[in-house]
Amino acid sequence: MSENKVEVRNLTKKFGDLLVLNNASFSIKNGEFVCLVGPTGCGKTTFLNLLVKLLEPTSGEILIDGEPADPKKHNISFVFQEPSAFPWLTVEENIRSGLELKHMSAGVIKERTEEILNMLGLEKVRKSYPHELSASTEQRIVIGRSFALHPDLLLMDEPYAAMDIKVRYFLEDEVIRLWKATGSTVIFITHNIEEAVYLAERCLVMSPKPTTIKSEISIDLPRPRDISSPEFIRLREEITDMIKWW
Amino acid sequence: MKKFSNLIYAVLPVLGVGALIGVWTILSLQEGTLIPTPVETWERFLVIMTDPISKATLPVHVLVSLKRVLSAFGFAIVLGIITGVLFGWYPRVKALLSPIFELLRPIPPIAWIPLLILMFGIGEVPKILLVFIGAFIPIVMNTQSGIESIDPMLIKAGQSFGCNHRQLLFHVALPASTPAILAGIKMALSSGWMCVVAAEMIAAKQGVGFLIVRGQEAGDTALIVSCMLVIGVVSFLLSAILTKLEGVLCPWQFKKTK
Numbered sequence: 024m025s026e027n028k029v030e031v032r033n034l035t036k037k038f039g040d041l042l043v044l045n046n047a048s049f050s051i052k053n054g055e056f057v058c059l060v061g062p063t064g065c066g067k068t069t070f071l072n073l074l075v076k077l078l079e080p081t082s083g084e085i086l087i088d089g090e091p092a093d094p095k096k097h098n099i100s101f102v103f104q105e106p107s108a109f110p111w112l113t114v115e116e117n118i119r120s121g122l123e124l125k126h127m128s129a130g131v132i133k134e135r136t137e138e139i140l141n142m143l144g145l146e147k148v149r150k151s152y153p154h155e156l157s158a159s160t161e162q163r164i165v166i167g168r169s170f171a172l173h174p175d176l177l178l179m180d181e182p183y184a185a186m187d188i189k190v191r192y193f194l195e196d197e198v199i200r201l202w203k204a205t206g207s208t209v210i211f212i213t214h215n216i217e218e219a220v221y222l223a224e225r226c227l228v229m230s231p232k233p234t235t236i237k238s239e240i241s242i243d244l245p246r247p248r249d250i251s252s253p254e255f256i257r258l259r260e261e262i263t264d265m266i267k268w269w
Numbered sequence: 270m271k272k273f274s275n276l277i278y279a280v281l282p283v284l285g286v287g288a289l290i291g292v293w294t295i296l297s298l299q300e301g302t303l304i305p306t307p308v309e310t311w312e313r314f315l316v317i318m319t320d321p322i323s324k325a326t327l328p329v330h331v332l333v334s335l336k337r338v339l340s341a342f343g344f345a346i347v348l349g350i351i352t353g354v355l356f357g358w359y360p361r362v363k364a365l366l367s368p369i370f371e372l373l374r375p376i377p378p379i380a381w382i383p384l385l386i387l388m389f390g391i392g393e394v395p396k397i398l399l400v401f402i403g404a405f406i407p408i409v410m411n412t413q414s415g416i417e418s419i420d421p422m423l424i425k426a427g428q429s430f431g432c433n434h435r436q437l438l439f440h441v442a443l444p445a446s447t448p449a450i451l452a453g454i455k456m457a458l459s460s461g462w463m464c465v466v467a468a469e470m471i472a473a474k475q476g477v478g479f480l481i482v483r484g485q486e487a488g489d490t491a492l493i494v495s496c497m498l499v500i501g502v503v504s505f506l507l508s509a510i511l512t513k514l515e516g517v518l519c520p521w522q523f524k525k526t527k
């Protein structure tokens with residue numbers, strides 16, 4: 024088995040005449056936490072949609088574990104930018120839903136659901152419906168629903184973009200905790216550079232359209248990271264400069 | 270302040286109904302009018318509760334009408350939801366069949382009565398068919414529009430779990446459209462109730478629609494008005510029952526507190 028979880032080769036995507044992804048190539052290692060940063064509209068969401076086959080590439084390929092990506096075969100899960108908790112299910116049922124759709128055994132479903140409710144501190148609201156809760160809680164439900172699957176590959180598309188800073192810090196720590204506990208490979212998309220430096224083991228910086236990977240930066244600061252440390256600020260500014268350049 | 274406002278909202282509806290009865294009383298006391306007074310209407314109502322007309326008391330007539338509505342209603346719900354799902358979920362079925370539906374839909378259900386009577390006589394079948402037509406249409410339309418207007422994010426979420434088309438229908442599209450389907454069922458029930466009264470007015474030996482026509486034939490306006498009020502009250506009760514049912518089937522729609 025290859026060491027790479029995801030292998031992107033010469034990926035190109037056009038919408039009609041609009042060239043969005045232009046011959047992008049990169050790879051992501053097993054168990055890695057990677058942040059994709061880039062300006063709005065550069066094709067980040069498009070890339071994730073390609074990865075889970077919600078879209079077909081114009082040319083090039085995406086391999087998962089060395090095979091063409093296929094959400095029916097690979098254990099992938101997706102946290103979308105927009106709210107996507109099922110409104111007709113309670114918090115608990117939402118977390119169970121992915122496991123049930125994948126026909127896990129009753130024992131596994133129960134165990135994983137309890138584990139996630141506990142980890143995310145959602146036990147008190149387990150019987151509530153998403154719209155009774157705040158937007159950030161709804162996003163936590165979706166994150167819980169995704170992590171409950173113990174996905175090999177977790178895709179997160181600007182999951183915290185709509186949240187205020189305090190909630191975001193809390194959820195960022197939470198996602199790191201879940202990542203460590205489950206050993207998933209995580210691709211986390213953001214246009215918030217500070218968030219990327221706080222979370223990622225490696226940052227892939229995307230250019231504006233037509234998009235390629237302009238640069239990649241490894242970040243091996245100890246966790247929990249101190250956003251006011253000189254090294255943190257230096258990395259943040261380095262990436263900011265890269266994005267300003269174009 | 271809060272208490273005062275609660276009181277206002279308890280009193281205003283009573284005032285409204287009181288005003289209606291007041292105007293009604295004034296009109297009914299005019300020289301030479303056919304309008305019965307509220308008291309006459311109430312007394313007529315009490316009489317038909319116990320004295321049979323055409324071998325049935327008022328509660329029996331109501332039950333006869335309700336039975337017609339409910340027997341048609343079962344078919345309308347099952348076939349209406351299936352048709353609505355086919356239209357909303359399978360674009361090819363919609364392309365094939367929805368032109369027929371669109372053509373028939375604008376015909377007022379009562380326009381079917383002559384044809385139904387010629388084809389099926391004046392027994393139960395034409396009445397049940399008429400109620401079916403009246404109830405089927407809103408259920409199809411609401412189911413279809415419910416399915417077509419699902420938040421695409423929910424479909425994507427289902428797809429990201431590897432759901433196939435059929436799983437998406439049963440685990441995402443249908444639960445997401447339950448409120449729309451229930452709204453359709455509610456409309457269908459009131460439409461079905463109107464249809465049964467119309468059918469009974471044209472040809473029936475029992476039922477509330479029949480009673481109204483009997484009132485017309487006998488020049489008994491108190492009977493007509495009390496039947497009209499009974500029709501209104503039954504319709505109100507049916508819709509109240511369905512609202513309760515909505516709360517049971519879609520609790521997530523009713524606990525909006527955010």
Ligand SMILES: Nc1ncnc2c1ncn2[C@@H]1O[C@H](COP(=O)(O)OP(=O)(O)O)[C@@H](O)[C@H]1O
Pocket residue numbers: 038041043061062063064065066067068069070
């Ligand atoms: N289905 C589509 N059809 C046409 N254009 C699209 C479609 N999806 C995205 N785009 C365009 O592709 C570009 C990249 O979009 P997106 O991937 O959503 O950007 P990001 O997530 O990086 O903000 C944008 O210019 C957007 O308008």
Ligand SMILES: [Mg+2]
Pocket residue numbers: 067068069104180181
């Ligand atoms: Mg996006």
